Amino acid sequence: MKKQIIIAFTLLLSTFLFAQKKELKAVEKALKNNNYSEAKSLLSQIEPMLSSMDAKTKSQYNYDKAQALYANGAGSSKDIDGALESLKNVSEGYQAEVAQLKQNMVNKLLTSGNAAYEKNDFSTASNDFEQAYRASTKDTTYLYYAAATAVNMQDFDRALGLYKELKDLGYTGIEKQYFATNVETGKEELFQEKGLRDVSVKAKTYIKPEDRKSESKKAEIVKNIALIYISKDDNENALAAMKEARAEDPDDINLLLSEANVYYKMGNTEAFKNALKVATEKDPNNPELQYNLGVIASESGDVDEAMAYYNKALELDPNYINADINIAALILNKEQALIEEMNGLGSSKKDDLRYDELKGMRQQLYRDAIPYLTKALEIDSKNISAAKTLMNIYSVLGEKDKYNDIKAKVDAIEAEN
Known part of the structure; x- marks a missing residue:
């Protein structure tokens, strides 16, 4: 009798897993046909089964959900956040697929963010740049862009959070830069890629190739944190951040003047x-x-x-x-x-x-x-x-x-x- 119960349960479980896979195949068919609303509807029906899924099936579900929410770039900002969250839960298989989906997201978000920035739509730009970073956390420069554009729209609370995150990450923004001198104009120019610079030198349209490192943005970030605290009339945190900023760049006169202004606002005339x-x-x-x-x-x-x-x-x-x-x-x-x-x-x-x-x-x-x-x-x-x-x-x-x-x-x- 005990053996029969075990067999019956095993049969029931197999039937249940078969049903899950059948539903997920329907989702993938909808995704293949770019029918994202149908895919989301089917996924919502499967969601109650999540607790009974094995790790591989859960990964398939979360990968499919991310695709449905992203909708090949047509998803809303909230949908993209949901897609990125789902991709975090892909634990087995799909590594290449996840990497490709994230790269597609980054490319579209950067294109959208740059277009919004050109139109002075800093809110959209900042959000797009931040999501690009969330999709590719190795590219911390995108997070820096998100913080800078948040300042442009004067959303200081958002900017403060992003700058503090950059600071905690130890972001410096130092990168290798590729220069060469234009033969025709005699002026030195910066190239975006080393390969392009080297080809131009080889073609003899440019001479004197030189590699340099850009300046660190660490002092700028700490300084902006301090200045945001000043704008929020948070004098104590402003002074603490200012002290740290000055330690990073003791020769920054503007930073010293900003510190002086904090003292002035606090009524500390002597300081x-x-x-x-x-x-x-x-x-x-x-x-x-x-x-x-x-x-x-x-x-x-x-x-x-x-x-x-x-x-x-x-x-x-x-x-x-x-x-x-x-x-x-x-x-x-x-x-x-x-x-x-x-x-x-x-x-x-x-x-x-x-x-x-x-x-x-x-x-x-x-x-x-x-x-x-x-x-x-x-x-x-x-x-x-x-x-x-x-x-x-x-x-x-x-x-x-x-x-x-x-x-x-x-x-x-x-x-x-």
Whole structure:
């Protein structure tokens, strides 16, 4: 009796496996005829049998499911994700078929991604590049493209995740590059493939072949992680990432400035000032750094130091308009103390003399500011702030002709706006 039960069960199992294979043959027939919707329908009917399938039959099912979902490139983004997930479950056989299907996916996704990128459809491009990487994880450059295009569409959360994945993978982006000099133009050119470069040299249309390695993108990736944290106002993580980025590229001035800006946003003026000073030591001929140090000195109440930094900025770049405007502001800010003293004077002869003295000092402030405001207008004729300040100064000084000239400019600027 026991033996009969075993035989009966074996017969039942064989019948069940036969049914599975029969269903899968129907799926493969639908796939052969490019009838992907029918294939998906049949696969959904087979799915409840998965737990009873052997490893080889499961692999066949998952390979067929991947083909049905991909639909020779017609599948949706979600379908492609499903197809890639199914291919992960192909454990026996089909190695060559899986490799070919993945290569087809990569080729189509890259074509689609590049076309989307050309149309500034960064969302589609980023998704296509990421899926190309998921289909071919040895090609980490595709993941880098996905992260970069996510930044272009300002999807910083997505970009952050992709950049962190690249960082964890140890991606550097270093690759061999093939150069040669064009005989006709005399200019060096980069070739996409070594074989093409070598054929061109052999044909004597190019000379001086040279192989080089591209620069590492590791510092750029860590830097972008830090900058994304900054954009998200996550200052603590930004500073931690910035520290790591600077360790990768200590001479990157822009990175140092970004770190300084984080300190500024956090209200840590001293750290901001120190970071700018370090940047100034690394790049002493950068007028922007001198100007920013001037701003900090001014906000700290150190007028003389601020004036020195602004003048240094103008020395490095005579057309640095913001330095001209801020110098004029520093000069005019001294007016308030004079006005307060003038308003506090009495009517005695001594007070009258002091009043006239203060009035002369006030007018001198105006005259000292005029050259900087005039120069600012010469650099930017539409600068309404500089124009209005000049107009008011000439009004107070009683210089009617100059006042009328500037007023006409102010009116013209305002009319345009």
